Every structure is written in structure tokens, then in C-alpha cells.
Amino acid sequence: MSEAGKQASLDAEPDSASLVLSEFLPYRIVVLGHLISRRLARAYADENITIPEWRVLAVISQANAMAARDVVAKTPLDKMAVSRAVASLEEKRLVERQSDPTDKRVAALRLSAEGRALFARVAGLALDYETRLLATLAPEEQDALLAILAKLETGAVAVSPGGFPAPANSD
Amino acid sequence: MSEAGKQASLDAEPDSASLVLSEFLPYRIVVLGHLISRRLARAYADENITIPEWRVLAVISQANAMAARDVVAKTPLDKMAVSRAVASLEEKRLVERQSDPTDKRVAALRLSAEGRALFARVAGLALDYETRLLATLAPEEQDALLAILAKLETGAVAVSPGGFPAPANSD
DNA sequence: CCCAGATTGTAACATATGTTACCAATTCTG
DNA sequence: CAGAATTGGTAACATATGTTACAATCTGGG
Numbered sequence: 001m002s003e004a005g006k007q008a009s010l011d012a013e014p015d016s017a018s019l020v021l022s023e024f025l026p027y028r029i030v031v032l033g034h035l036i037s038r039r040l041a042r043a044y045a046d047e048n049i050t051i052p053e054w055r056v057l058a059v060i061s062q063a064n065a066m067a068a069r070d071v072v073a074k075t076p077l078d079k080m081a082v083s084r085a086v087a088s089l090e091e092k093r094l095v096e097r098q099s100d101p102t103d104k105r106v107a108a109l110r111l112s113a114e115g116r117a118l119f120a121r122v123a124g125l126a127l128d129y130e131t132r133l134l135a136t137l138a139p140e141e142q143d144a145l146l147a148i149l150a151k152l153e154t155g156a157v158a159v160s161p162g163g164f165p166a167p168a169n170s171d
Numbered sequence: 172m173s174e175a176g177k178q179a180s181l182d183a184e185p186d187s188a189s190l191v192l193s194e195f196l197p198y199r200i201v202v203l204g205h206l207i208s209r210r211l212a213r214a215y216a217d218e219n220i221t222i223p224e225w226r227v228l229a230v231i232s233q234a235n236a237m238a239a240r241d242v243v244a245k246t247p248l249d250k251m252a253v254s255r256a257v258a259s260l261e262e263k264r265l266v267e268r269q270s271d272p273t274d275k276r277v278a279a280l281r282l283s284a285e286g287r288a289l290f291a292r293v294a295g296l297a298l299d300y301e302t303r304l305l306a307t308l309a310p311e312e313q314d315a316l317l318a319i320l321a322k323l324e325t326g327a328v329a330v331s332p333g334g335f336p337a338p339a340n341s342d
Numbered sequence: 343c344c345c346a347g348a349t350t351g352t353a354a355c356a357t358a359t360g361t362t363a364c365c366a367a368t369t370c371t372g
Numbered sequence: 373c374a375g376a377a378t379t380g381g382t383a384a385c386a387t388a389t390g391t392t393a394c395a396a397t398c399t400g401g402g
Contacts, residue, residue: 019294021229022245025301026207028320031247033204035327036197042331050388058192069350074193076202081389083352105350105397123190129330130196136326137319144315148308149199155307156206159300160213221358240380252359254382276367276380349398359388369378 029152036133043125047118049092052077052085057111057119060095065108067100094118200323207304214296218289220263223248223256228282228290231266236279238271265289 021027037051044054059074060066071082086109089095094115099107111119134142192198208222215225230245231237242253257280260266265286270278282290305313 019229019298020233021226024229024297025316025320026211026297026304027226028324029200030204030208030211032320032324032327033201034247035324037201039327039331040197040201052389055192055198058190058195062191067350076205078390079351080391083350084389087352103350103398107351126195126197127190132330133197133323133326136322136330141315141319141322144312145196145319148312148316148319149196149203151307151312152304153199153203153206155304156203156210159303159307160210223359238380243380249360250381251361254380255359258382274368274380278381344402346401347399350396351394352396353392353394355390355392357388357390359386361386362384364383365381367378367380369376371376372374 040129044122047122052081053089056085060109060111061119065110067106211297211300215293218293223252224260227256231280231282232290236281238277
């Protein structure tokens with residue numbers, strides 16, 4: 001009932017094109033991401049803000065004012081996540097919301113003075129972390145990383161496991 | 172009450188070393204990770220397994236049998252996550268658990284035939300995705316990426332935002 | 343004008359993940 | 373061989389995240 005001794009022997013190497021998790025590139029990138037994310041979270045844990053909140057702060061800080069939908073556009077957060085983060089930031093008096101008279105659905109979001117101060121503090125730590133992280137790489141590697149990241153950011157969206165080119169809903 | 176016109180003007184570039192989220196390296200890596208994670212999830216969504224479950228399958232598949240604690244060691248999942256994933260996999264008859272007579276706390280985990288088959292299917296898609304993703308890079312870049320990843324994996328653990336060298340609890 | 347979409351944001355629920363505490367089994371120490 | 377300390381695993385709760393549905397606008401034809 002079998003070809004040449006090809007039964008599932010207990011110690012044989014797996015013949016289905018082996019996938020070893022620890023060497024699987026996408027997995028390694030994902031895990032690295034989690035790791036970095038957790039390290040960074042320490043920089044704002046003291047300030048009592050979450051990751052989505054931090055992202056919202058960072059994006060708003062780049063403009064004088066911005067609608068929630070713009071935060072959605074500039075961020076991997078969906079609108080519900082932004083809604084929650086903004087609500088929380090507003091309670092903490094870090095963000096102020098001023099409703100737009102010409103379109104009552106929208107409200108302009110801007111950082112309060114405290115919000116700006118908090119952001120500055122955290123940004124300092126974050127940039128410091130970035131510097132330290134980059135310092136573990138050789139200068140050529142740092143350049144290479146930027147180029148590679150840019151390509152992967154594009155590629156990861158375009159490419160799909162099945163082979164089909166990315167279902168309409170393109171994150 | 173001030174040096175040369177250094178007040179916070181509304182349109183001035185932020186003088187606290189500006190952090191632009193979209194150019195912030197750790198952020199980019201984290202987001203790329205999420206993106207890849209979601210793409211990959213499509214490969215097993217059809218098979219109705221979650222990410223932790225997939226990881227457990229992948230790790231177990233590399234050995235004939237393995238205790239839950241070993242999965243914890245080889246994975247970024249904590250023991251609770253592994254416990255849940257294993258429970259679910261057992262219900263789906265993808266993993267079998269055989270308690271160890273010499274140490275009744277431990278149970279050997281191994282893939283069922285169906286588990287092995289499912290893993291092979293998904294691994295195929297996953298490896299395919301990896302290939303496609305890598306194909307967006309030039310050959311030198313592919314090599315560079317591996318080297319860089321290795322360094323960052325080490326570096327991200329060692330380095331902390333504050334400057335202090337990594338609190339005991341080292342993920 | 344006014345109605346058929348689209349857009350912006352939130353409520354309310356379902357899942358998933360993290361945290362703490364704990365039990366049972368084992369090992370260590372004298 | 374008693375405790376005491378450690379280890380493997382899970383229960384039970386708290387929190388976070390994802391999903392669906394919807395209310396309140398707004399917009400663009402006829």
C-alpha cells in the first residue's frame with residue numbers, strides 16, 4: 001500500500017516544502033513589529049495613552065487642525081478606532097474638537113497645550129528609540145533598510161497569498 | 172521674556188525635533204507587520220483558524236510531539252494564548268494531546284492527520300506569499316534584508332526608549 | 343425643491359487579547 | 373520524607389479590537 005518506504009516515518013524531515021516558522025520571512029517581520037511596538041509602548045505607558053491614541057496625536061500634531069476622516073486616511077486605524085481614540089483624548093483634555101459650521105458632520109480636531117506638551121515629551125523618547133535602533137545597523141544597512149521598506153510597503157499590498165492581485169478592500 | 176523670536180508660531184516647523192509619523196521607522200515597521208499579517212491571514216481564514224492557532228500548528232509541525240511550554244518558548248505567544256489555541260485546535264481535531272505519564276502536568280501535542288494536511292495546504296500558500304513578497308526586492312536587497320532583520324531582532328530587544336538597557340521582563 | 347445615494351461618525355454587540363489568581367503536580371532542601 | 377518553592381496549565385475577569393447597523397448630515401441629479 002505504498003511506494004518505496006515513503007510512509008510517514010516519525011523522524012523523517014517533512015517533505016511538504018518545509019515551512020520553518022522561525023525562518024519564515026513574513027512571520028519574522030510581523031514578530032519584529034510586535035516587539036518594537038511593545039518597546040515603544042513603554043514610552044507612552046507612563047503618560048497613560050494607548051497606541052491608537054498616540055497615533056492620533058502624532059497625526060494631528062502635523063497640522064493645525066484635522067478632521068477624524070483625515071486621521072483615518074493617514075493611519076492604519078479604521079474610523080471606529082479613531083472615534084474611540086479621539087473620545088478618550090478629548091476626555092483627557094489633550095485634544096479639542098470644534099464642530100465645523102459648514103458641515104455639521106465634521107469637527108476640527110486640534111491639540112490642546114497639554115496635548116502638544118505630552119506629544120513633545122513622547123516624541124523625544126520615540127525619536128531616541130529610533131536612533132538607538134538604527135545605530136545597531138551599519139550605515140549602508142540603514143540606507144538599504146529604507147529602500148527595502150519602501151518596496152515592501154508597496155509590495156505587501158499588491159501581493160496576495162492566493163496569487164490574485166488584491167481584493168478591492170485594499171487596507 | 173524670550174530669545175530671538177523663538178515663540179511657538181502656528182505655522183513654524185515644530186522645533187521639538189519633529190516626528191513625522193509616516194517617516195518614523197519603528198512605526199513603519201510595525202505597520203508593515205500588520206499589513207503582512209492581514210494578508211497572510213487570508214491564507215488561513217478559509218481554513219477557519221486564527222493566527223495563534225496557525226503559529227501553534229507551525230511550531231508543532233516541526234517536531235513529532237511537543238509540550239505547550241515548548242510552544243511558548245518558540246513563539247511570541249504567552250502561555251494563556253497557547254492554552255487557548257491548543258484547546259481550540261483540539262476541538263477541531265487538528266491536534267491531539269496525550270498526557271505524559273511521568274509528569275502529569277505535561278501533555279504531548281501532535282498534529283492529527285487532518286492537522287498535517289491543513290498545515291501543508293496553508294504552508295503552501297504562505298510560502299508562495301513569501302516568494303512573491305521577496306520577488307519585489309532586488310537580489311542584493313533580499314540578502315541585505317536577512318542581515319538587517321537579524322540585527323534588528325537582537326537590537327529591538329536590547330534597546331529601550333528611555334536609554335536603560337531592557338527591564339528584566341524581556342519579552 | 344426633493345429624493346436617492348454617499349459620507350461622517352457613533353452605538354451596540356461579538357471576539358480576541360491581556361492580566362491576575364489559582365490549582366495541581368513536581369522538585370528542591372534540609 | 374515533610375514542607376517550601378517552582379512549574380505547567382487554566383479559570384475568570386478586565387480591556388481592547390473588530391463588525392454591523394444606523395442616525396445624522398450632505399450632495400447631485402431630475
